[in-house]
Amino acid sequence: MTSRFHEATARARDVTERDRANAETVERMWAADPVLVDVRPAREVVPGLTPETILTSGAPLPWNEYFGGQRSGIVGGALYEGLAADGQEADEKIRSGEIRVAACQDYGCIGSLAGIYTGSMPVLVVENRRGGNRAYCNLFEGKSPQRLNYGVYNEQVRETLRFLNDLVGPVLGEAVRLAGGIELGPIVKRALNMGDELHSRNTAATLLFTRELFGALVELAQRRHGEVRELLDYLAGGDYFFLRLSMASSKATADAAHGVEGASVVTAMTFSCREFAIRVGGLGDQWFRAPMPDVEAKLFDGHTAADIEYMGGESVINETVGLGGFAQAAAFPLQDYQGGSPERMVETNLAMYEITVGEHPEYRIPYLRFRGIPTGIDIHRVVETGITPAMDIGVAGRGGGQIGAGTLRAPIACFEAAVEEYERRYR
Amino acid sequence: MTSRFHEATARARDVTERDRANAETVERMWAADPVLVDVRPAREVVPGLTPETILTSGAPLPWNEYFGGQRSGIVGGALYEGLAADGQEADEKIRSGEIRVAACQDYGCIGSLAGIYTGSMPVLVVENRRGGNRAYCNLFEGKSPQRLNYGVYNEQVRETLRFLNDLVGPVLGEAVRLAGGIELGPIVKRALNMGDELHSRNTAATLLFTRELFGALVELAQRRHGEVRELLDYLAGGDYFFLRLSMASSKATADAAHGVEGASVVTAMTFSCREFAIRVGGLGDQWFRAPMPDVEAKLFDGHTAADIEYMGGESVINETVGLGGFAQAAAFPLQDYQGGSPERMVETNLAMYEITVGEHPEYRIPYLRFRGIPTGIDIHRVVETGITPAMDIGVAGRGGGQIGAGTLRAPIACFEAAVEEYERRYR
Numbered sequence: 136m137t138s139r140f141h142e143a144t145a146r147a148r149d150v151t152e153r154d155r156a157n158a159e160t161v162e163r164m165w166a167a168d169p170v171l172v173d174v175r176p177a178r179e180v181v182p183g184l185t186p187e188t189i190l191t192s193g194a195p196l197p198w199n200e201y202f203g204g205q206r207s208g209i210v211g212g213a214l215y216e217g218l219a220a221d222g223q224e225a226d227e228k229i230r231s232g233e234i235r236v237a238a239c240q241d242y243g244c245i246g247s248l249a250g251i252y253t254g255s256m257p258v259l260v261v262e263n264r265r266g267g268n269r270a271y272c273n274l275f276e277g278k279s280p281q282r283l284n285y286g287v288y289n290e291q292v293r294e295t296l297r298f299l300n301d302l303v304g305p306v307l308g309e310a311v312r313l314a315g316g317i318e319l320g321p322i323v324k325r326a327l328n329m330g331d332e333l334h335s336r337n338t339a340a341t342l343l344f345t346r347e348l349f350g351a352l353v354e355l356a357q358r359r360h361g362e363v364r365e366l367l368d369y370l371a372g373g374d375y376f377f378l379r380l381s382m383a384s385s386k387a388t389a390d391a392a393h394g395v396e397g398a399s400v401v402t403a404m405t406f407s408c409r410e411f412a413i414r415v416g417g418l419g420d421q422w423f424r425a426p427m428p429d430v431e432a433k434l435f436d437g438h439t440a441a442d443i444e445y446m447g448g449e450s451v452i453n454e455t456v457g458l459g460g461f462a463q464a465a466a467f468p469l470q471d472y473q474g475g476s477p478e479r480m481v482e483t484n485l486a487m488y489e490i491t492v493g494e495h496p497e498y499r500i501p502y503l504r505f506r507g508i509p510t511g512i513d514i515h516r517v518v519e520t521g522i523t524p525a526m527d528i529g530v531a532g533r534g535g536g537q538i539g540a541g542t543l544r545a546p547i548a549c550f551e552a553a554v555e556e557y558e559r560r561y562r
Numbered sequence: 563m564t565s566r567f568h569e570a571t572a573r574a575r576d577v578t579e580r581d582r583a584n585a586e587t588v589e590r591m592w593a594a595d596p597v598l599v600d601v602r603p604a605r606e607v608v609p610g611l612t613p614e615t616i617l618t619s620g621a622p623l624p625w626n627e628y629f630g631g632q633r634s635g636i637v638g639g640a641l642y643e644g645l646a647a648d649g650q651e652a653d654e655k656i657r658s659g660e661i662r663v664a665a666c667q668d669y670g671c672i673g674s675l676a677g678i679y680t681g682s683m684p685v686l687v688v689e690n691r692r693g694g695n696r697a698y699c700n701l702f703e704g705k706s707p708q709r710l711n712y713g714v715y716n717e718q719v720r721e722t723l724r725f726l727n728d729l730v731g732p733v734l735g736e737a738v739r740l741a742g743g744i745e746l747g748p749i750v751k752r753a754l755n756m757g758d759e760l761h762s763r764n765t766a767a768t769l770l771f772t773r774e775l776f777g778a779l780v781e782l783a784q785r786r787h788g789e790v791r792e793l794l795d796y797l798a799g800g801d802y803f804f805l806r807l808s809m810a811s812s813k814a815t816a817d818a819a820h821g822v823e824g825a826s827v828v829t830a831m832t833f834s835c836r837e838f839a840i841r842v843g844g845l846g847d848q849w850f851r852a853p854m855p856d857v858e859a860k861l862f863d864g865h866t867a868a869d870i871e872y873m874g875g876e877s878v879i880n881e882t883v884g885l886g887g888f889a890q891a892a893a894f895p896l897q898d899y900q901g902g903s904p905e906r907m908v909e910t911n912l913a914m915y916e917i918t919v920g921e922h923p924e925y926r927i928p929y930l931r932f933r934g935i936p937t938g939i940d941i942h943r944v945v946e947t948g949i950t951p952a953m954d955i956g957v958a959g960r961g962g963g964q965i966g967a968g969t970l971r972a973p974i975a976c977f978e979a980a981v982e983e984y985e986r987r988y989r
Contacts, residue, residue, distance in 0.1 A: 328895040329757045329766050330928070339756050342769045346798060349776065353783045353790055360784065367776055467928035468755040477929050501757070501894035502904050502929070 149561065153515075156397035160416045161492045161511035163392040164456050168264040169319045169384035174308035176300075178254035181242050181271050185254070188235045189213060192250030192447030193407025194422035195238040198229050204286025204446030204531055205408040208249030209236055211288025215296055216253035239449060240403055241420075244271045245386040246449045247379065248284040248531055249408075256296070257304025261319065261383035266391035272383035274299045278373045280536030286446050287536060298369075306359060306366045307348075314351040317344065319384045322377070323458070324497055327508070332466035333381040334450055334459030335473055335527035335540055340377035345370050378450065385452040392416060392511075399557055400492060401512040404455050404524065404545065406448040411546055415514055415553050418560065425548035428523075432530045432541030433474035444533040451526045457495055457508035460525035460542055461487045465500045465508075473527060473540040483525045483542065484509075490516040490524070514557065517550040576988065580942075583824035587843045588919045588938035590819040591883050595691040596746040596811035601735035603727075605681035608669050608698050612681070615662045616640060619677035619874030620834025621849035622665040625656050631713025631873030631958055632835040635676030636663055638715025642723055643680035666876060667830055668847075671698045672813040673876045674806065675711040675958055676835075683723070684731025688746065688810035693818035699810035701726045705800045707963030713873050714963060725796075733786060733793045741778040744771065746811045749804070750885070751924055754935070759893035760808040761877055761886030762900055762954035762967055767804035772797050805877065812879040819843060819938075826984055827919060828939040831878040831951070831972065835871075838973055842941055842980050845987065852975035855950075859957045859968030860901035871960040878953045884922055884935035887952035887969055888914045892927045892935075900954060900967040910952045910969065911936075917943040917951070941984065944977040 177184055184190070189212045191205060201209060210225045218234050219225035228234040239246040244258070252258070258271040276282040276295050283292050311317060322343045329339030345367075356363040370376055393402040398416030405412050405422075412422040427445055434442070453459040463469065464484040467477050475483075481502065487509040488494070494507030512524055523545040532538035604611055611617070616639045618632060628636060637652045645661050646652035655661040666673040671685070679685070685698040703709035703722050710719050738744060749770045756766030772794075783790040797803055820829040825843030832839050832849075839849040854872055861869070880886040890896065891911040894904050902910075908929065914936040915921070921934030939951055950972040959965035 325765075330755055338752075339766060339769070342766070342773060345776075346769060346772060349772075349794060350791065353780060353787070353794065356780045356783055357787065360780070363780055364777065367780065371773060371776075470928065471932065477931065501897065504904065505898065 152397050153399055156395045156417060157400050157492045157511060157513060160392045160395045160398040160400040160402070163266065163395075164388050164510055165495055165497070166265045167320070167388035167391050169261050169387045170264050171259055171311055171317045171319060171380060172262045173260040174257050174304050174311055175260060176254065176304070177252055177256050177258045177271065177273070180258065180260055181244060184242055184252070185235065187218060187233065188237055188254070189216070190237055190239045190242055190244050190246065190250065190252035192239055192246035192248065192449045193405050194410060194412035194424055196407055196409060198236060200409060201407070203408055203444050203533070205249045207288065208251045208283055208286040208446065211283050211292070212251040212253045214288060215283070215293060216255060240386070240405060243269055243386065243390065245382045245452050246284070246447060247382065248448050248529065249286050249446045250449055251283050255300060257299060257308070259379055259383050261380070261387045263387040263391050266387070268387055268390050270383045270386035270390060272379040272386070274303055275373060275376050275379055277369070282536070285531050285536050302362055302365055303369055306355070306362045310348050310351040310355050313354055314348060317347045319380055320497070322347070323381065323384065327462060327465045327498055328501055330466055330468050332459050332462040332469065332527060334378070334453040335529065336466045336469050337377040337381060338374040340381065341370065341374050344377050344380065381453055381458065382450050385456045385458065388456045389452055397561060399514050401455055401514060404451040404526075406445060406451070408446050411549060413545075413549050413553060415557065418553065418556055421556065423549040423553040423556070425546040425552070428544055428546040430528065430530060430541045430543040431474065432539045433472065434530065434539035438532060438538040442532045442538055444531050446531050448528060450528065454524055454526045455512065457491070457498065457510035459527045461491070462500055462508045463525070463527065464502045469527065473542060475542065486522050487525060489520050490522050514550045514553045517547065518554050521547065523547050523550070579824050580826055583822045583844060584827050584919045584938060584940060587819045587822045587825040587827040587829070590693065591815050591937055592922055592924070593692050594747075594815035594818050596688050596814045597691050598686055598738055598744045598746060598807060599689045600687040601684050601731050601738055602687060603681065603731070604679055604683050604685045604698065604700070607685065607687055608671060611669055611679070612662070614645060614660065615664055615681070616643070617664055617666040617669055617671050617673065617677065617679035619666055619673035619675065619876045620832050621837060621839035621851055623834055623836060625663060627836060628834070630835055630871050630960070632676045634715065635678045635710055635713040635873065638710050638713070638719070639678040639680045641715060642710070642720060643682060667813070667832060669698075670696055670813065670817065672809045672879050673711070673874060674699075674809065675875045675956065676713050676873045677876055678710050682727060684726060684735070686806055686810050688807070688814045690814040690818050693814070695814055695817050697810045697813035697817060699806040699813070701730055702800060702803050702806050704796070709963070712958050712963050729789055729792055730796055733782070733789045737775050737778040737782050740781055741775060744774045746807055747924070749774070750808065750811065754889060754892045754925055755928055757893055757895050759886050759889040759896065759954060761805070761880040762956065763893045763896050764804040764808060765801040767808065768797065768801050771804050771807065808880055808885065809877055812883045812885065815883045816879055824988060826941050828882055828941060831882050831953070833872060833875040833878070835873050838976060840972075840976050840980060842984065845980065845983055848983065850976040850980040850983070852973040852979070855971055855973040857955065857957060857968045857970040858901065859966045860899065861957065861966035865959060865965040869959045869965055871958050873958050875955060877955065881951055881953045882939065884918070884925065884937035886954045888918070889927055889935045890952070890954065891929045896954065900969060902969065913949050914952060916947050917949050941977045941980045944974065945981050948974065950974050950977070
C-alpha cells in the first residue's frame with residue numbers, strides 16, 4: 136500500500152516535471168522570432184562545414200546504405216562541387232573519408248528531399264532573434280522535376296545551380312541586407328489566413344515575402360536592373376520559394392526548443408531514403424528510427440504508386456512546430472494538389488491537437504475559429520493515443536523528379552522507442 | 563381543359579424562353595475577360611461625363627432626398643472639383659441644374675459607399691476584352707476613416723485626393739500601360755484560393771495585382787524612382803486596393819450580361835442613402851427599389867448600432883456576379899472583420915446556390931470542393947424561395963468614416979416588384 140502510494144506520488148511528480156519541461160519547450164517555440172538576415176555561400180556561414188563536406192537529409196546512415204535518388208544526389212553534389220571527376224571517384228572518396236557525408240540537421244541545415252548541401256551553395260540564413268540561434272536552408276531549384284534535391288544531376292541541373300549561385304544568391308542577399316532583414320513570423324501568421332499551411336502550400340507566403348523585399352529591389356534595380364528582373368522572374372516562377380524559408384524558420388524554432396531536461400516533445404523529424412526518425416527535446420542528439428511508413432499520395436498524370444521512391448526529406452520540420460499537416464484546415468486548396476477532402480483535412484487537423492502540448496498564440500487557423508496551430512508533439516501522447524503526426528509531403532519518383540504529393544502518417548515505432556528511452560533515462 | 567392545357571404549354575414555353583435568356587446572361591458573365599488597361603482622369607475616359615457632373619451611388623433620387631454622408635459627399639465633390647466655393651453655393655447650383663448629380667452606374671462607373679466621381683479624379687479603366695465594353699472605378703482613399711466616399715470632406719481628405727490625382731493615378735497608369743494591361747480574371751480566380759471573396763476581403767488579390775505590376779514598376783523606377791516608392795507604399799498601405807478593381811471588373815462583367823431579352827437575372831444592385839435597388843437583364847434600365855434592409859454588423863470598438871448610417875454603395879456589384887457574400891466560404895478569415903462563424907458562412911454561401919442560375923466554371927471555392935461560385939441571381943427564385951442575396955459590406959457611421967463591417971440581406975420587395983414588371987412585360 137505505502138509502496139504503491141509512493142510509486143503513484145513519484146509518478147505524479149514525474150508527470151508534473153515533464154509537463155513543466157514540455158511547457159518550456161513549446162513556449163520557446165512560440166517565442167521564436169525568425170528573421171532572414173542574409174544569403175551567403177554555405178561555407179561562409181554554416182559552422183563546421185568544410186569544403187569536403189556534403190550534407191544530406193535524414194538520420195545519418197553508413198555510405199553503403201544510401202541508395203537511389205539520395206545516393207545519386209550525394210554523388211551529384213560531389214561532382215557539382217568539383218570534389219570528384221566522376222561517380223566512381225566520388226564513391227571512392229566517400230568510402231575513404233576524403234569526402235565527408237553528414238546529416239543536415241547536425242549543421243543547423245534542413246534538407247528538402249535528398250537535401251544536398253555543398254560548400255559553395257548559397258543558403259538562406261535565418262536567425263531566431265529571441266534565442267540567438269541560426270538555421271540555414273538552400274534555395275528552391277525551380278519548377279522543373281529535374282532537380283538535385285530530387286536526385287537528378289545533369290547539365291540542366293548544373294545550370295540551375297549555377298544560376299542560384301551566380302545570380303539568385305548574391306542579388307537576394309544584397310536585397311535582404313539592404314532591407315535590414317525580413318521578419319518571417321508575421322509572414323507565416325498572415326499566410327495561414329491566406330490558404331497556406333507553409334509546407335505543401337506556400338503561395339501566399341511567397342507573395343508576402345516578395346512584397347516585403349520589393350522596396351529593396353527597387354533600390355537595387357538602380358544599379359543591378361537586369362539581375363533584379365531575373366530575380367523577380369525566379370521569385371514569381373513558382374509558389375514554393377517560401378518553403379525553404381518556412382523550413383529554415385521552423386528549424387531555427389525547433390532548435391531553440393531542443394534540450395530542455397525532462398522534455399518529451401519532438402524537436403526534429405526527418406527522412407532518409409531508408410528510415411523515418413525523430414529527436415526529442417530531453418533526449419539529446421539521439422535519433423529514434425523506424426522503417427518508412429506508407430503515403431497517401433495524389434500522383435501527377437502518368438504515374439502509379441509503383442513509381443514512388445523515398446529519397447529523404449526534412450521539410451517535416453514544419454510539422455514539428457505545428458505547420459503543414461498540423462495546419463491543413465488553413466489550406467483547403469491543397470485538395471487539388473495532394474488529394475483528400477475538406478472534411479478529411481479538418482478531421483486530420485483536429486486529431487493533431489490530441490498529441491500536442493499547446494496551441495500557438497499567434498499562428499491561427501481561420502476555419503477552426505482562429506484556434507492556434509497545435510504545437511509540440513508529445514511522444515507519450517502519440518504512443519497513448521496511437522495517433523501519429525500527419526505530414527504534407529512532395530513525392531519523388533524512381534529515377535528522379537517529383538511525381539506527386541500527399542499526406543503521410545509517421546510510423547509509431549520511433550515514438551515507442553523514444554518513450555522507452557525516456558523511461559530509461561528519467562525513471 | 564383545352565384552355566388550361568394551352569395555358570400550361572404557353573407557360574412552359576415561357577419558362578423555356580426565360581431559361582434560355584438566363585443561360586445566355588450567365589454565359590456572358592462567365593465569358594467576361596476583364597483587363598485593367600489604363601488609369602486616367604474620369605473626364606478623359608468616361609463617356610458623357612461633363613466637367614459639371616458629379617456621380618454618386620444608387621438609383622438616382624431628387625436632390626432633396628439625399629441626406630447625411632451621401633449628401634455631404636456630393637457637396638464635397640463639388641468643392642473638391644472647384645464647381646462651388648462653399649456648401650451653400652454647391653447646393654444652389656445643384657438645385658439650378660448648373661451642377662448635375664447623376665447615377666454612377668449609368669456612366670459605367672461603380673461607387674464605393676457614397677461613390678463620388680468628379681471629372682478630375684483618376685479612374686481605373688477596365689475593359690472586358692470579350693464584350694468590348696468598359697467600366698470605371700475611382701481609387702481607394704486609404705485606411706483613414708476620413709474619406710470622401712464615407713461622406714467626409716476636409717483638408718486631410720483633400721490632400722489624399724490630390725495625392726491620388728498627382729501621383730497614384732499618373733504613375734499607376736504609366737505602369738499599367740507599360741505592362742500592356744493587367745488581366746484581372748486570373749487574379750480573381752487565384753485570390754478565391756487565398757482567403758478572399760473579393761468584396762470585404764481583397765488581401766490576396768491586392769498582393770497578386772502588385773506582383774503582376776512589379777516588372778513594370780522596376781522599369782519605371784529607373785526614371786521615377788521616388789514616385790514608384792510612394793506608389794508602392796500606397797499599394798502596401800491597405801489590403802483593399804484591389805476592391806476597386808474587383809468592382810470595376812464585376813461592373814464590366816455585369817454590364818456585358820445586361821440586356822438579354824426575356825432574362826430575369828439581376829445585372830446590378832445598388833444602395834443610395836435611402837434605398838436598395840436592382841436592375842434586371844431583360845427589364846431595361848428601370849431600377850426596382852425597396853427600403854433599406856437591416857445589417858448584421860461587427861462594429862469597431864467604441865461604436866454601437868445607433869451609429870450606423872447608410873450613405874450608398876455599389877460594391878454589391880461583386881455579389882451580382884457571384885463574389886462577396888456569394889463566396890463567403892472562400893474567406894473564413896472574414897469572421898474577424900465582419901463577425902459570424904465558419905458554419906454560418908458556409909450555410910449562407912450554400913443558400914446562394916438556391917437563387918442563382920449556374921456555377922462559374924473558373925472561379926471556384928476550395929472549401930466547397932472547388933464548386934464554382936453561384937452566378938446569376940434569378941428574381942423568380944428569390945421570390946419563390948424567400949432567400950435574398952447575402953452581401954458583405956463595410957458599414958459607415960453617422961458623421962462619416964467606416965465604423966465596421968457585416969453581412970446584409972437584400973430586401974425582398976425589390977425582387978417582388980421586378981417579378982411583377984417581368985410578368986407584365988413578358989406575359
